[in-house]
Amino acid sequence: xxxxxxxxxxxxxxxxxxxxxxxxxxxxVRDHGAAKDVLQETALVLFRRFADYDxxxxxxxxxxxxxxFQVMGLQRDAARxxxxxxxxxxxxxxxxxxxxAPASSDRSAALQSCIERLAAHARRLVQxxxxxxxxxxxxxxxxxxxxxxxxxxxxxxxxxxxVCVERQLHLDGEMS
Numbered sequence: 001x002x003x004x005x006x007x008x009x010x011x012x013x014x015x016x017x018x019x020x021x022x023x024x025x026x027x028x029v030r031d032h033g034a035a036k037d038v039l040q041e042t043a044l045v046l047f048r049r050f051a052d053y054d055x056x057x058x059x060x061x062x063x064x065x066x067x068x069f070q071v072m073g074l075q076r077d078a079a080r081x082x083x084x085x086x087x088x089x090x091x092x093x094x095x096x097x098x099x100x101a102p103a104s105s106d107r108s109a110a111l112q113s114c115i116e117r118l119a120a121h122a123r124r125l126v127q128x129x130x131x132x133x134x135x136x137x138x139x140x141x142x143x144x145x146x147x148x149x150x151x152x153x154x155x156x157x158x159x160x161x162x163v164c165v166e167r168q169l170h171l172d173g174e175m176s
Contacts (some may be wrong), residue, residue: 002047006051014047017060017063018043020102020105021042021064021067023105023108024067024097038067039067041070045070058098060098068090068094111161114161118160118161122153125139125153125154126161136148
């Protein structure tokens with residue numbers, strides 16, 4: 001069992017790395033439920049093996065390595081899946097993701113912050129389109145409206161979010 005200080009250290013490292021690991025897993029595992037399961041199993045393996053963690057290595061690289069093996073296990077279990085990556089491709093993807101993850105995590109955090117600042121109706125449109133994966137027509141039916149108007153609103157919201165994210169990243173870069 002880990003000491004209280006080791007548990008706290010693990011939580012700090014995992015909290016920092018989790019968004020990048022989650023994005024990595026979701027990029028490889030298209031089924032949302034399966035990706036959540038892989039991410040949860042990755043966290044458990046990381047916690048159980050934290051005593052073995054080499055503190056000279058970046059935690060994110062170690063976490064991505066564990067996540068890679070969890071994804072491979074999922075692929076072995078679902079051998080009939082139409083999409084399967086060979087081990088070499090998966091290793092290359094993992095290495096590349098480790099390099100790109102910090103910038104991706106910053107962008108994701110900025111996007112989340114910008115979504116939270118949207119007006120309630122705009123947030124609802126984003127939720128329906130991108131989190132519930134509804135079409136513009138389905139959103140229009142649910143909210144009462146028409147598809148073309150929903151598409152125009154979503155385009156305006158995307159532009160608003162793009163500007164907000166760029167502004168947020170610029171401000172964060174200046175403060176670093």
